[in-house]
Amino acid sequence: MLALDIPVELYWLDLPRSVRVEICPVTTAVMAAAQASRSAGSYPCARPTPISTPT
Numbered sequence: 001m002l003a004l005d006i007p008v009e010l011y012w013l014d015l016p017r018s019v020r021v022e023i024c025p026v027t028t029a030v031m032a033a034a035q036a037s038r039s040a041g042s043y044p045c046a047r048p049t050p051i052s053t054p055t
Helices: 028-037
Strands: 011-015 019-023
Touching: none
Parallel strands: none
Antiparallel strands: 011 019
């Protein structure tokens, strides 16, 4: 059996060149909303996040 470790809360993904992206896990409700709307910016967890520099 295949077991996936899928996070259930927001988390940060560190990318090259000191870029950090806040990831919102996809739930059934988010996937249904995305399929229903198919328009950019209308996803339930899309929200601007202030950018901070690493210290």
